[in-house]
Amino acid sequence: MALSPTLLAQILGVPQESLDTSGLKLTLGEVYRYAGPATLTRNTRSLPKLERLEPRDGRYHLEPGAYLVRYSEPVKIPPGFIALAYPRSTLLRMGAVLHTAVWDPGYEGRGVTLLEVHNPHGITIEQGAHIAQLVYIPVIGLTRLYQGAYQHEGINTSPSGQKPDSITREMH
Ligand SMILES: O=c1ccn([C@H]2C[C@H](O)[C@@H](COP(=O)(O)OP(=O)(O)OP(=O)(O)O)O2)c(=O)[nH]1
Structure with missing residues (x-):
């Protein structure tokens, strides 16, 4: 079933320009x-x-290792859908991966991912650069909506306004 981009954006509650293929x-x-x-x-x-890193000139220069990353976009997963985030293949080509879990129906928030840098020379990513896509999958028969510990995480703060340790407090 193919939905028009306009209808899809409406269902997902996101601007149409945030959708890709x-x-x-x-x-x-x-x-x-x-x-x-x-x-x-x-x-x-x-x-x-967690220790928040400061970007330099809007960019993060990341040595090999593991990092927790919060996405910029607040999302709402509509009832009847789960979602899975996948890294852009460009990240893999650069020598980095994102490890992700399942996004539940009813979840609202700015989610996180585990970024692993394997490139021995490190990588540089600009804040706001497109790193992943969230793929929505309709599910049949799931009626419970998400009420877990991470509901509404990260949405009262913006990437630029968040205090260094606030993610630690909100995630405990
Ligand atoms: O890669 C992911 C996958 C999911 N989420 C968000 C959406 C999801 O609905 C929520 C909770 O994920 P999960 O259900 O896996 O959390 P949990 O460890 O089981 O904790 P809780 O039961 O308290 O939610 O976190 C992310 O931020 N990143």
């Missing part, structure tokens, strides 16, 4: 270095301390 364009918001340990048990979670 496969879904919603996601761009680089903030980048954080992991600065502490983390624990997951059967009933609890303790997320790691």
